[in-house]
Amino acid sequence: MKTYDMAELAVRNLRESILRNSLTTVGISVGVASLVAMLSLGIGLQQLAGRRLEKSGLFDTVVVTSRRELRGFNRDQEENGPAPAESPTLNEDARQKIAQLPSVLEAYPDIRFITELRYDEKPYLTMMAGLPFSAKNNDAFDGMQGSFFSSDTASEVILQKSFAAQLLGKTPKAGADESSVADLAKPLLGKQLTMRYAERTATSAAAADTNQSAGTAYSVVSHEATLKIVGVCDLDPDSMRGQARARVFLPLKLAQNLHVMQPSDLRDTTNMAGGSPAYTTVEVHVKSPTQVQTVEDAIKKMGFNTFSIVDATRSLRQFFAVLDLFLGIFGSLALAVASIGIINTLVMAILERRREIGIMKAIGASDGDVKGLFFAEAGVMGVFGGFVGVALGWTIGRVINLGTNLYLKRLHFPPEQIWFVPWWLVIGAIVFAIVVSLLSGLYPASRAARLDPVQALRYE
């Protein structure tokens, strides 16, 4: 029998006992759907984690500190390095050298200081930090109200949510729902803050006496600056800083230009050249987490201490590989149950259609024709089951995604795509369904083909 005729006859036979065959097909669909839903959620979660990590900047960042720095990481472990006192200074030259290393996207100094901000005639003492313009894409600003800095030198600030609450005199009550960032931002956006800070200025004597260890002398002058509130962020962009984390952020270039007195300045007085101060910390962004190690090694060679969180990504990837595997196994189990359904349906069909098989053989059907027919029936159920299953799985994934986003919204989190169906999953699932169905049809089909026509046609 020709293949097309076989398929046509198979569809026709399936339609004859539409209820039973539909139920079997639904069984396959549910199997495929659970496979697709589970895998798409697994893949989606993995991508979400990947995106988050990328945006958080945690895994492509190297923190560089001077070995002179008393707070420097791993100070005691650097046995082969020069003594702390002889190690190079982490100044603008060093920063530029680091920035020119291969695979380095940018290197910027960490500028943070404690200062007094006046708002509505009331003083507030807080930590401020400079933010590079590239931080705009950081995920901490996902739920931000208002906007990011208009330029790298604009006299603008972004407030952390808790500081905004403090400015408005709202002290968080224990157990009470946190007020939403939108409510906090509304009265504050566009308002002015006055910052009082200590500017470090090179003395005129030092400026004149250029030959002799320039900039060894400087004076500290009290200054005031007016800053506009442009944004209130929901999350904490500075969360990895622990105790030293800032609650108010200003553009990095602006912070540098203000020459605010840094805590380390007092200690390193000898290095305080007027134009090129030493930095406590330089943050280096690397192109991808995989290149962090090479960059770190290069910076260490220059005589600085480095710190990064690199191994975490590998273990995270391993976790997701295992998660995907398990989700896939559960999905496949569902499909295995469905394939037992196919075997059952087709074996029942043979019992029910014994006579029909006998008739077909008596009028000239070969073993191959009968086998092919049952095989085709299994295949047709597989095709339908596969397509319906993928559609169903896609819908389930979508619904779960929607539900999760509603939940996130209630908790004042930004929406996220936790579900992703790549094209290979769609095609793979359909092919898988057809293959499983055909395999399930193998036994019933060969049983039908072996049926003895004389027995089958005998009167009951």
Place this chain on the structure above:
Amino acid sequence: MSSSESSLKDSIAIRTDNLCRYYQMGEALIRAVDGISVQVSSGEFVALLGTSGSGKSSLLNLIAGLDRPTSGTVVVQENDLSKFSREELAKYRLHTVGMVFQSFNLIPSMTLLENVELPLRFAEVDRGKREALAVQALGRVGLSARLRHRPTELSGGEQQRASLARALINQPRFLLADEPTGNLDSQTGTEIMNFIREFNETLGMTIIMVTHERTLAERYASRMIFLADGKLIGDQSNALSATAGQTRGGGL
């Protein structure tokens, strides 16, 4: 007509040599067919007569290639069926023999047209030709108005006519009929028998018909073979047959 027909008639179309078919039923060995040797010439209308259990249907199934003998051979048109593979046997059933059964054996889920078309599907006849051929075959047995009906919507006589159309669709040389009128009243039975006689006379088909009604055999068949307990107990030409008297007189 006479010279070519007579040479066909004289050639041996089907031959069985010491044909045996035994079944094991628990402890007992059933000798359904027990050493039958018989020859059927081309164009004959043979009736296989015997009581139920005499082995006539088993003999017919062996000739039809539906069953394989325990020993002995069936030779059809110089081909030994026992040497055929399963595939070749299927081809033989498809092209060389057509079968009609007491219980009609139409597929209930299919319309008459689809039922009659089915052997053409197995024979891989083009889609376009199939329907025309099936319509023509059904028209021949007077069922042109019933093409889209299902077997259950038809009378027994109509169903048997449809199964005759199906048996003929691949233009076989042999028509094997197993009690074709067994489920029909005498009037519709006569109708069916007239069709079978017509196929024998106008198409020159060789007919082997199993029946337990001697009167039916005497009326239509040109030869009667009697079986009992799987053995041949009689073989006679039928002078009483109207057809034999008219057209086959010379052959006797």
